[in-house]
Amino acid sequence: MxxxxxxxxxxxxxxxxxxxEEADKLIEIAKERGIAFKIVEDLVFPDVLNKKILVVTYKIRLDNETHGCPFYDPEKGCTVHEVKPLACKAYPLALKQVDAFNFQISIDPLCNFVDGNYDLIKEADFAKIIEIFRNEYPNAQEHLKKNKNLMLKIKELEYEKKIKISREISLEEFNKYLKEWDREEITTE
Ligand code: SF4
Incomplete structure (x- = not known):
């Protein structure tokens, strides 16, 4: 729309x-264009063995005034269309976290198209959903595959005893670790 x-x-x-790697690309473009672009950590895991915070994803810090992405132009729309993140290409299909290491594709009800076509989408079977979101579904699949590979990498590192992800951690401890520990990005590249 x-x-x-x-x-x-x-x-x-x-x-x-x-x-x-998507964040790096956007930071580079923002620097070239002189745009104030900031990211904050999104999906992270505390590695209690190495005392590190493992960063899987970041999120775009939205502009304080417009509450929008700094790359959004009201006249032109997305100004990084060619390199926009997978999450943007897949939208309104999004990844929903079902437990610590598992995600599934879901439909964001906050999307205007979804809201306006709610009855159609509610009644649709899986094949129809894929047809409705034929442009977005392949991107959502790629997004999910990438996410699965990253979760697999974390599990493999754990199996090899190179890291240890705490399953039982209080909010207080987690906040303390967030403040004190170094960061390490987890990528498949
Ligand atoms: S599509 Fe993504 S990168 Fe482009 S303006 Fe929107 S939120 Fe920003």
Whole structure:
């Protein structure tokens, strides 16, 4: 619909996850264009063996005034269309975390198209959903595959006893680790 809603915060809920290599690319472009672009950590795991925070994804810090992505232009839409993150290409299909290491593809109800076609989407079977989101579904699959590979990499590192992810951690401890520990990005590249 090119409404730009998905490039903005909606009901304080919108987040645009980025893999580290996507974040690097956007930081580089922002530097070239002189755009104020900031990212914050999104999906992280505490590695209690090495006392490190493993970063799987970041998220775009939305502009304080427009509450939108700094790459969004009201006239032109996305100004990084060629290199925009997988999460943007897949939208309104998004990855929903079902437990610590598992995600599934879901449909974001905050999307204007989804909201306006709610009955059609609600009644649709899987084949119909794929047809409706034929442009987005392959990107959502790629997004999910990448995510699965990253989760697999974390599990392999654990199996090899190179890291240890705490399964039982209090919020207080987690916040302490976030403040004190170094970061390490987890990538498949
Ligand atoms: S990168 Fe482009 S598509 Fe993604 S949120 Fe920003 S402006 Fe929107």
């Amino acid at each position: 090119k409404c730009g809603t998905c490039c903005h915060e909606i009901e304080f809920k919108k987040r645009i996850p980025l893999y580290p």
